[in-house]
Amino acid sequence: MLEQVSSTKVFGGWLRQFNHQSEVNNCSMRFAIYLPPQAATQKVPVLYWLSGLTCTDENVMQKSGIQRVAAELGIAIVAPDTSPRGDDVADDPDASYDFGLGAGFYVNANQAPFKSNYQMYSYIVDELPALIEAKFNVNQTRSISGHSMGGHGAITIGLKNSLRYQSISAFSPICNPINCPWGQKAFNGYLGADQTSWAEYDSCELIKKTDAKIPMLVDQGNADNFLTEQLQSESLKTAANINQYPLTLRMQEGYDHSYYFISSFIEEHLRFHAKYLIK
Amino acid sequence: MLEQVSSTKVFGGWLRQFNHQSEVNNCSMRFAIYLPPQAATQKVPVLYWLSGLTCTDENVMQKSGIQRVAAELGIAIVAPDTSPRGDDVADDPDASYDFGLGAGFYVNANQAPFKSNYQMYSYIVDELPALIEAKFNVNQTRSISGHSMGGHGAITIGLKNSLRYQSISAFSPICNPINCPWGQKAFNGYLGADQTSWAEYDSCELIKKTDAKIPMLVDQGNADNFLTEQLQSESLKTAANINQYPLTLRMQEGYDHSYYFISSFIEEHLRFHAKYLIK
Numbered sequence: 001m002l003e004q005v006s007s008t009k010v011f012g013g014w015l016r017q018f019n020h021q022s023e024v025n026n027c028s029m030r031f032a033i034y035l036p037p038q039a040a041t042q043k044v045p046v047l048y049w050l051s052g053l054t055c056t057d058e059n060v061m062q063k064s065g066i067q068r069v070a071a072e073l074g075i076a077i078v079a080p081d082t083s084p085r086g087d088d089v090a091d092d093p094d095a096s097y098d099f100g101l102g103a104g105f106y107v108n109a110n111q112a113p114f115k116s117n118y119q120m121y122s123y124i125v126d127e128l129p130a131l132i133e134a135k136f137n138v139n140q141t142r143s144i145s146g147h148s149m150g151g152h153g154a155i156t157i158g159l160k161n162s163l164r165y166q167s168i169s170a171f172s173p174i175c176n177p178i179n180c181p182w183g184q185k186a187f188n189g190y191l192g193a194d195q196t197s198w199a200e201y202d203s204c205e206l207i208k209k210t211d212a213k214i215p216m217l218v219d220q221g222n223a224d225n226f227l228t229e230q231l232q233s234e235s236l237k238t239a240a241n242i243n244q245y246p247l248t249l250r251m252q253e254g255y256d257h258s259y260y261f262i263s264s265f266i267e268e269h270l271r272f273h274a275k276y277l278i279k
Numbered sequence: 280m281l282e283q284v285s286s287t288k289v290f291g292g293w294l295r296q297f298n299h300q301s302e303v304n305n306c307s308m309r310f311a312i313y314l315p316p317q318a319a320t321q322k323v324p325v326l327y328w329l330s331g332l333t334c335t336d337e338n339v340m341q342k343s344g345i346q347r348v349a350a351e352l353g354i355a356i357v358a359p360d361t362s363p364r365g366d367d368v369a370d371d372p373d374a375s376y377d378f379g380l381g382a383g384f385y386v387n388a389n390q391a392p393f394k395s396n397y398q399m400y401s402y403i404v405d406e407l408p409a410l411i412e413a414k415f416n417v418n419q420t421r422s423i424s425g426h427s428m429g430g431h432g433a434i435t436i437g438l439k440n441s442l443r444y445q446s447i448s449a450f451s452p453i454c455n456p457i458n459c460p461w462g463q464k465a466f467n468g469y470l471g472a473d474q475t476s477w478a479e480y481d482s483c484e485l486i487k488k489t490d491a492k493i494p495m496l497v498d499q500g501n502a503d504n505f506l507t508e509q510l511q512s513e514s515l516k517t518a519a520n521i522n523q524y525p526l527t528l529r530m531q532e533g534y535d536h537s538y539y540f541i542s543s544f545i546e547e548h549l550r551f552h553a554k555y556l557i558k
Binding site (some may be wrong): 008009010011012015062063065067068221223254255256258259260261263264 | 287288289290291294341342344346347500502533534535537538539540542543
């Protein structure tokens with residue numbers, strides 16, 4: 001059951017927020033959906049947007065300007081939250097910004113106490129699309145994009161489910177979480193100290209061995225303070241080359257990690273996805 | 280002296296925040312300026328954007344998408360704060376959202392204790408443009424726009440200074456502050472109980488008697504919760520008609536008071552101003 005939280009007209013379409021009870025995450029989850037004007041009369045394809053650390057469903061809707069191009073092209077945008085939330089949901093005991101609430105990392109946790117709620121991988125891949133496709137005027141043609149932790153989510157989920165997504169894009173993704181502080185902290189907490197299972201959530205490891213090669217566009221600012229230690233886009237390029245994966249990685253001169261960077265290139269990402277979402 | 284607070288690349292230009300000591304407001308003021316790519320090689324015109332209650336310089340820069348069109352057209356955007364601020368600046372004793380800090384109403388206060396700092400009219404009309412034109416690669420061609428309280432500011436300042444601005448626009452302006460609760464509270468506090476001076480800051484009163492008729496565009500959502508009690512755009516239209524003022528007032532079906540509304544039409548406002556800013 002969907003509980004509508006808000007409804008706002010934007011660029012002739014409607015931005016709506018909903019709460020619903022997630023079975024896999026075992027808590028109430030909020031998401032936002034932007035329905036372009038075309039959805040009033042026809043089923044439209046969907047771009048899933050995964051946000052970064054500390055974000056909610058609101059950041060991309062408020063700051064990226066994504067609705068303008070989505071309205072032009074006739075693409076719905078779905079923005080889930082970045083973790084389970086609620087009084088009964090375990091958080092990092094230190095309440096840090098990079099683990100626990102707001103930092104689900106789009107994995108299925110197998111470690112207590114997180115495994116009771118942090119099933120963000122299954123939520124994004126299965127539960128949320130099933131709900132969206134049952135309740136809104138959308139078809140089953142999907143693409144996926146995201147920023148930072150959400151770029152990591154978009155690439156790993158896209159690569160592992162190449163039949164479910166037409167195209168993948170990312171801004172400033174965490175490309176190699178098994179080899180960076182953010183990723184190691186999260187994977188240790190959600191997946192445990194045994195690192196053998198970590199590779200299945202690592203974009204560099206996945207891109208080396210995937211058979212399906214769906215289109216992928218990645219933008220990375222070269223003035224991004226997190227580039228060297230946390231994001232490591234060059235590692236993704238190297239791994240893609242090993243498998244001759246057709247990755248388009250663009251280093252953008254002077255841009256940082258913010259939504260100002262995303263707003264500057266979101267139109268190009270939507271037009272990239274539209275080539276595959278709209279036949 | 281300008282103290283730079285931030286510098287962020289957006290759409291090929293630069294969004295920068297600065298602090299400076301305001302003489303008229305007698306405190307440190309922050310503003311934001313977006314310099315489009317063209318400003319690297321030539322002097323560009325400036326659109327001043329006045330924000331609404333509770334806002335700072337950041338709202339329009341984060342949420343409106345204004346930089347995209349400003350970058351295309353070669354217009355700088357200057358966003359001042361909405362009031363003086365600081366430990367020594369008087370606030371509403373009740374710390375309400377609609378008077379005192381974040382609610383300067385773009386007037387010159389003449390009542391203690393506010394008159395020591397709340398000289399926002401002089402700040403916007405004189406002090407800030409002089410600073411902008413001395414320190415940045417801009418020319419003296421200016422237009423003015425704003426939202427809600429800032430729409431009131433844009434219209435009143437534009438009408439009272441028709442030689443200084445090429446064009447005026449507003450989203451959801453407070454059109455008749457002398458006849459609405461927000462305006463009456465603010466004017467009573469800043470200007471005193473004697474209402475004879477209030478009319479000089481009222482758009483409806485000013486538009487009835489102005490001789491100079493510079494182009495003016497106003498957009499108002501008809502699903503705006505503040506429309507009837509606080510904004511009263513029909514009163515502006517009626518007053519404009521009395522003086523045959525060429526006001527374009529557009530009622531926008533289904534839109535509310537938020538920045539989602541602004542983002543949907545900001546491109547049209549910039550193209551409107553560009554007709555007069557760029558010869």
